[in-house]
Amino acid sequence: MLKVDSEKCIGCGVCEDQCAFGAITVEDGCAVVGDTCTLCGSCVDACEAGALRIEEAESGRGTVDLSQWQGIWVFAEFRHGVVAPVTHELLGVGRRLADQRGVPLSAVLPGSGVRGECDALIAAGADTVYLVDDPALARYREDVYGRVLEDLIRCYRPEVVLAGATAIGRSVIPQVATRLGAGLTADCTGLDIRPEDGTLLQTRPAFGGNIMATIECPDTRPQMATVRPKVMAPLEPDPARTGQVVEVEIDAGLLESRVEVLETVVSEAEQVNIQEVEVLVAGGRGVEGEKGFALIRELAEELGGAVAASRAAVDSGWISYPHQVGQTGKTVCPKLYIACGISGAVQHAVGMQSAEVVVAINRDADAPIFDIATYGLVGDLFEVVPLLAKKIQERKK
Amino acid sequence: MELLVCIKQVPDAKDVRLDPKTNTLARDGVESIMNPFDRHALEEAVRIREEQGGTVTALSMGPPQAEEVLREAIACGADRGVLVSDRAFAGADTWATSYTLARAIETLGSFDLILCGKQAIDGDTAQVGPGLASRMNLPYVTCVQKRRQVDDTGIEVERMMDDGYDVVRLPLPALLTVVKDINEPRVPSLKGKMKARKAEIPVLSAADIGAEKECIGLAGSPTRVVNVFSPEPRGDRKIFTGTAEEQVDQLIEHLRDYL
Ligand SMILES: Cc1cc2nc3c(=O)[nH]c(=O)nc-3n(C[C@H](O)[C@H](O)[C@H](O)COP(=O)(O)OP(=O)(O)OC[C@H]3O[C@@H](n4cnc5c(N)ncnc54)[C@H](O)[C@@H]3O)c2cc1C
Numbered sequence: 001m002l003k004v005d006s007e008k009c010i011g012c013g014v015c016e017d018q019c020a021f022g023a024i025t026v027e028d029g030c031a032v033v034g035d036t037c038t039l040c041g042s043c044v045d046a047c048e049a050g051a052l053r054i055e056e057a058e059s060g061r062g063t064v065d066l067s068q069w070q071g072i073w074v075f076a077e078f079r080h081g082v083v084a085p086v087t088h089e090l091l092g093v094g095r096r097l098a099d100q101r102g103v104p105l106s107a108v109l110p111g112s113g114v115r116g117e118c119d120a121l122i123a124a125g126a127d128t129v130y131l132v133d134d135p136a137l138a139r140y141r142e143d144v145y146g147r148v149l150e151d152l153i154r155c156y157r158p159e160v161v162l163a164g165a166t167a168i169g170r171s172v173i174p175q176v177a178t179r180l181g182a183g184l185t186a187d188c189t190g191l192d193i194r195p196e197d198g199t200l201l202q203t204r205p206a207f208g209g210n211i212m213a214t215i216e217c218p219d220t221r222p223q224m225a226t227v228r229p230k231v232m233a234p235l236e237p238d239p240a241r242t243g244q245v246v247e248v249e250i251d252a253g254l255l256e257s258r259v260e261v262l263e264t265v266v267s268e269a270e271q272v273n274i275q276e277v278e279v280l281v282a283g284g285r286g287v288e289g290e291k292g293f294a295l296i297r298e299l300a301e302e303l304g305g306a307v308a309a310s311r312a313a314v315d316s317g318w319i320s321y322p323h324q325v326g327q328t329g330k331t332v333c334p335k336l337y338i339a340c341g342i343s344g345a346v347q348h349a350v351g352m353q354s355a356e357v358v359v360a361i362n363r364d365a366d367a368p369i370f371d372i373a374t375y376g377l378v379g380d381l382f383e384v385v386p387l388l389a390k391k392i393q394e395r396k397k
Numbered sequence: 398m399e400l401l402v403c404i405k406q407v408p409d410a411k412d413v414r415l416d417p418k419t420n421t422l423a424r425d426g427v428e429s430i431m432n433p434f435d436r437h438a439l440e441e442a443v444r445i446r447e448e449q450g451g452t453v454t455a456l457s458m459g460p461p462q463a464e465e466v467l468r469e470a471i472a473c474g475a476d477r478g479v480l481v482s483d484r485a486f487a488g489a490d491t492w493a494t495s496y497t498l499a500r501a502i503e504t505l506g507s508f509d510l511i512l513c514g515k516q517a518i519d520g521d522t523a524q525v526g527p528g529l530a531s532r533m534n535l536p537y538v539t540c541v542q543k544r545r546q547v548d549d550t551g552i553e554v555e556r557m558m559d560d561g562y563d564v565v566r567l568p569l570p571a572l573l574t575v576v577k578d579i580n581e582p583r584v585p586s587l588k589g590k591m592k593a594r595k596a597e598i599p600v601l602s603a604a605d606i607g608a609e610k611e612c613i614g615l616a617g618s619p620t621r622v623v624n625v626f627s628p629e630p631r632g633d634r635k636i637f638t639g640t641a642e643e644q645v646d647q648l649i650e651h652l653r654d655y656l
């Protein structure tokens with residue numbers, strides 16, 4: 001609980017300004033804390049009068065002997081014959097963390113018929129690959145994958161476990177963290193480690209990217225995080241790197257599942273996951289229909305990117321839901337996002353505002369999308385989009 | 398069929414704006430709403446009840462004013478709303494939140510199906526659903542985009558994946574988290590609104606649900622938010638002028654590094 005020492009408080013209002021959650025107001029010359037307080041502690045640091053402090057109930061989980069936990073782990077996600085690109089990104093950042101800490105980097109690879117992937121994981125930075133190759137792992141099932149990971153983590157005790165913030169990562173990792181009593185930070189975009197004590201500094205966007213928060217897990221291990229695809233850089237694969245493969249036998253009981261996967265449908269259109277590409281060209285209501293989306297698709301192809309959409313376009317049936325960006329769709333952060341005929345409603349903006357460069361093409365110069373765009377083109381998209389595609393093509397020649 | 402929906406009250410995104418001067422979230426007139434994904438979870442529960450009979454319970458953990466979303470849930474078809482509220486819950490991360498919700502659900506009775514939204518639009522973690530399932534030892538599926546079939550023995554759903562979808566069958570009891578595609582939520586009926594106004598919303602405290610002190614609130618949270626700051630503003634920004642061709646040329650010039 002955040003406590004205000006009314007003797008010390010001078011009612012200056014610094015805490016009120018500091019609070020990102022609007023939880024503090026100054027009333028009658030003294031700070032008053034409201035229900036929206038998240039106990040983030042920003043105000044405590046800002047208070048010059050030393051009038052604020054966070055009072056904690058005794059934590060009963062007891063202190064974990066942190067020194068018992070060592071090494072950095074990456075969950076290697078394998079689906080439809082390939083290791084997800086985010087795995088290589090995680091090995092890239094994992095390598096840096098492991099070197100800073102002076103500990104090994106390992107990949108955990110559950111799947112069926114995945115033995116052939118181990119070398120590539122070592123080339124991408126892993127010192128050790130824990131291989132769990134079993135037909136029961138052929139299809140992703142929450143319970144089995146969760147138990148396998150939990151079992152390995154309990155056995156080998158890594159201090160950090162990283163997974164991609166993908167459909168699978170975000171589904172299985174919370175289950176594992178819950179049972180391990182471990183802290184889990186979602187969808188991180190920044191990771192650092194404090195070499196002295198091994199604390200993982202996990203930075204992530206929240207409130208639809210409107211704020212960034214840094215999160216630590218001071219008393220528990222492992223420190224677990226899912227990491228947003230396309231944010232971390234993979235290493236250049238080095239086939240000369242050496243490492244060991246540890247094949248792990250899993251107790252058959254752990255492989256029994258209550259979840260039955262009846263069918264797996266890979267849709268042509270969704271083969272490109274919009275969260276994993278560097279360039280997105282997005283269409284909104286202004287695109288007016290499937291014909292308009294053909295223009296959007298041509299530009300995307302010219303740029304080697306994929307097609308995204310606003311909810312208005314999805315709800316109109318011009319493109320399917322997996323392409324929707326925004327609050328009730330996906331959060332994306334490509335290097336380049338080109339919004340065509342999208343007004344820039346906040347529910348759309350929260351899904352794309354962390355893109356490196358945003359280009360807006362809209363005929364309404366007052367459209368809010370221009371407030372979040374790096375570059376704006378005011379004009380008719382039916383003229384601008386084909387022209388842009390043509391000029392890029394000419395440039396490539 | 399006994400159904401339970403977890404509903405979180407969240408600040409409306411359209412009000413959550415960074416004040417460029419103070420670099421904090423603008424707070425004046427921030428309205429609270431039902432988390433958008435939870436609306437779809439509720440709708441699905443109500444539809445299942447309409448087909449199969451049973452009851453729909455809406456459950457929320459939050460400050461006293463979170464009662465509002467439970468009334469709204471009743472207006473949209475829930476049979477009852479229950480609020481779990483206690484100062485001791487403040488500062489809960491997803492670990493402590495799933496613990497608290499699990500205790501509350503166990504206190505309320507047994508349920509065949511628990512529905513959550515995929516994600517809350519403020520905390521944005523999508524961790525509470527799977528965490529809750531794991532605490533209650535329930536099979537679960539996240540990101541359900543379609544319900545194909547449900548009966549007393551099990552449920553068959555489509556789980557949205559990054560590259561398509563899987564068709565998955567689970568025995569009941571089970572837990573699902575849902576995405577927007579699953580349904581189109583109804584607007585509250587007049588009758589529903591009246592029922593909501595009159596409804597009594599019981600409030601459960603930490604003691605009522607038998608929660609252990611060290612598992613709730615900040616004390617029960619392994620994660621600590623140690624710093625909150627605003628994202629870096631976009632560097633150079635330009636709105637081009639001129640004919641379409643002139644604007645396109647300028648854009649290409651500026652995008653050199655990306656082409
Ligand atoms: C709870 C909730 C959740 C939501 N979640 C999402 C979400 O996840 N994602 C999302 O996108 N939205 C979401 N929305 C909807 C959002 O509020 C907007 O309604 C939606 O983003 C609008 O889509 P749009 O910009 O394509 O359409 P509009 O707002 O109609 O904008 C169309 C734009 O196209 C421009 N235009 C038209 N013709 C042309 C032309 N020929 N050339 C150039 N420009 C042209 C117009 O000037 C206009 O700016 C949500 C809303 C709610 C309430």
Ligand SMILES: Cc1cc2nc3c(=O)[nH]c(=O)nc-3n(C[C@H](O)[C@H](O)[C@H](O)COP(=O)(O)OP(=O)(O)OC[C@H]3O[C@@H](n4cnc5c(N)ncnc54)[C@H](O)[C@@H]3O)c2cc1C
Nearest residue numbers: 185186403458490491513514516517520521522523524525
């Ligand atoms: C800036 C910031 C960053 C944070 N980052 C993390 C983090 O990385 N890891 C972490 O563990 N915690 C984090 N938290 C704490 C987290 O927001 C809270 O634990 C919150 O109570 C639940 O998480 P969520 O909002 O992400 O919900 P989600 O897990 O996204 O919610 C999914 C679903 O669970 C149900 N649900 C969630 N909360 C409730 C509730 N109170 N009552 C009823 N149903 C509910 C709803 O059905 C909802 O749709 C953060 C908090 C802040 C302020």
